[in-house]
Amino acid sequence: MLLIHCPYCGETLPETEFAYAGEAHIARPENPSEQTDAEWVEYLFMRSNVKGVHFERWRHIHGCGRFFNAARHTVTDKFLTTYKAGEPRPDIEALTGIKAGVKEGEK
Template sequence: MLLIHCPYCNESLPELEFTYASEAHIARPANPSETTDEEWAEYLFMRSNTKGLLYERWRHFHGCGRFFNAVRDTVSDKFLTTYEAGAPRPDLSSLTERLK
């Protein structure tokens, strides 16, 4: 079982408490009604699918209900850190030491 740390509740809880909400730090269209179908499809469906460290958005669905960001290793499925939505991205070079 994966434990995910909610930075708002300050608790590490089972993954069943949370829902995945896509990649983090994606530029979202300011006005979706003014985008072309191709631009909208690109925003909705195209992701980097990175092997290794990835910035992600999660929601504490069965808890506080708030969205937060996480850095997760997609190879080992290990969460390296979580941080509040709107906070700057943590430096990946400092986080890679935790994988060793």
């Protein structure tokens, strides 16, 4: 079972308390009706699928209900850090020596 830390509540709880909400730090269109079909397809379906550190959005659904961001290693499922929505992406390479979004063994 994964344990996830909510940066708002300050609690570390099982993943059943949370809901995955997609990739973090992507531009979300303000008015989808103004998007071309190609732009809308790009926004909806084209995501990075990295092997390594990945930045994600999560929501504490059975707690405060707030969205936050997390850096999770996709191979080990280990959460490296969580941080409040709107805060800048942390420098994971400085914390772990691993580049975000890079395959294992590559630097």
